[in-house]
Amino acid sequence: MTRFLVLYYHFLPFTLVLGADLKETPILGSQNIPRLLTEEITDGFKYQVQQNHSVFFKDEDSEDLYVGGSDFVYKFDMDHLQLIENITLNPTGQDHQCIQESCQNVVTVIEKFNDNLLVCAANGLKPQCWDLSPSGPIPRKESGISPFIYSQNSLTLVADGDLYAAAPLGDDGGFLQFRRIAGNRTNVWMHDSWVSDPTFISASLVKRTNDPDNEKMYIFFRERNSDHNPEADPWISRIARVCKVDEGGSKRFFQNKWTSFLKARLVCGFPEESLYFNRLQDIYVLHAENWHETRVYALFTSSWNSTAVCIYSMEMIENVFENSSFRGYEKDVPQPRPGTVRICFYFGVT
Numbered sequence: 001m002t003r004f005l006v007l008y009y010h011f012l013p014f015t016l017v018l019g020a021d022l023k024e025t026p027i028l029g030s031q032n033i034p035r036l037l038t039e040e041i042t043d044g045f046k047y048q049v050q051q052n053h054s055v056f057f058k059d060e061d062s063e064d065l066y067v068g069g070s071d072f073v074y075k076f077d078m079d080h081l082q083l084i085e086n087i088t089l090n091p092t093g094q095d096h097q098c099i100q101e102s103c104q105n106v107v108t109v110i111e112k113f114n115d116n117l118l119v120c121a122a123n124g125l126k127p128q129c130w131d132l133s134p135s136g137p138i139p140r141k142e143s144g145i146s147p148f149i150y151s152q153n154s155l156t157l158v159a160d161g162d163l164y165a166a167a168p169l170g171d172d173g174g175f176l177q178f179r180r181i182a183g184n185r186t187n188v189w190m191h192d193s194w195v196s197d198p199t200f201i202s203a204s205l206v207k208r209t210n211d212p213d214n215e216k217m218y219i220f221f222r223e224r225n226s227d228h229n230p231e232a233d234p235w236i237s238r239i240a241r242v243c244k245v246d247e248g249g250s251k252r253f254f255q256n257k258w259t260s261f262l263k264a265r266l267v268c269g270f271p272e273e274s275l276y277f278n279r280l281q282d283i284y285v286l287h288a289e290n291w292h293e294t295r296v297y298a299l300f301t302s303s304w305n306s307t308a309v310c311i312y313s314m315e316m317i318e319n320v321f322e323n324s325s326f327r328g329y330e331k332d333v334p335q336p337r338p339g340t341v342r343i344c345f346y347f348g349v350t
Contacts, residue, residue, distance in 0.1 A: 045076075045083065053150040057110035057117075066117065068107025073119055073132070089137060091124040106150040109165075111158045113182075118163070120146035120156075125171055142181050144169055153198075157217075159205035160184075160244065164217065166200040178203065178219050178240070188248040188256050194263070195238075197224040202283035205244060206314055208291050215244040218317075220266070220283045220298070233303055237266040237280035239296075241321055241339065262321055262339035268300045268310035277301060277308045292318075 055068040063078040075085035091105035109120035120129040127146035130137035145165045147154040154167040162183030169175035179189035201220045208215050219240040225232055243260040269276030277300030284297040294314035301307050
């Protein structure tokens, strides 16, 4: 099975396209029968009211597990397998537009941010976030973290003291983009033309212990295919990259916009048979002490209801971003190279 990336760089009115074929990559699969280890569970916890959506967060510094549902957050002690706190989050945003289930305060985000537990919810079509404190929930002012309805696409990530999110800015699910919302660095976001009707899957910061200023954020998503050929899949899978230290451009040029944004087409399939799995569904990033050895496990589906897992090394991905030639661009590659960490500093001067 072959994996390859096609890389795009958006800059002002034109697009640069980079491409590379990734042939020598591992294939996930085995002829051995998979082994499944199970353990019988005799006790459990049942919701008092049926829940259509739940969010889970496990605190790495303790044995506490937080579960968010409609109008509540449960705190469980995993050592003793018992519920120790029931935090009520009544909706505050109800109005005449709120009908049936949309009136509920369905929790959509639970993250640990700045030593506090950050909880966001749909809040009756008026998304709201809170810091959970011993005295009760404290409202926050940020927007664009929670979707308006729990079924709308969104993602959040807390990394290196900053909060990143992709959530609709409109109640119809539109204006969806990946942004840095809060934290130690400047808030930055994408230009609407960089993606087309995206469905965000996951995001990850890949740490570089010996070179922290060169660390990158990787965003995995699907977007609408611009090829309207009836035989073309309507969706294309992507991986995008931005510099962690990207502070946006000057006041006259790319202010509060990612200046290091690159995206690549993520392809999984059998080229010799013209069989491709074009619809990215899930991502797991297996981090390694040496960032080159970090692996990305990507789950794809196809239009004929088949599934596949392709594995990409971070070294392979970075090689494409850093060294691919510009497809359709015959001039010398601009310096500093578009999308490199140097661009972050170059355009960050005010």
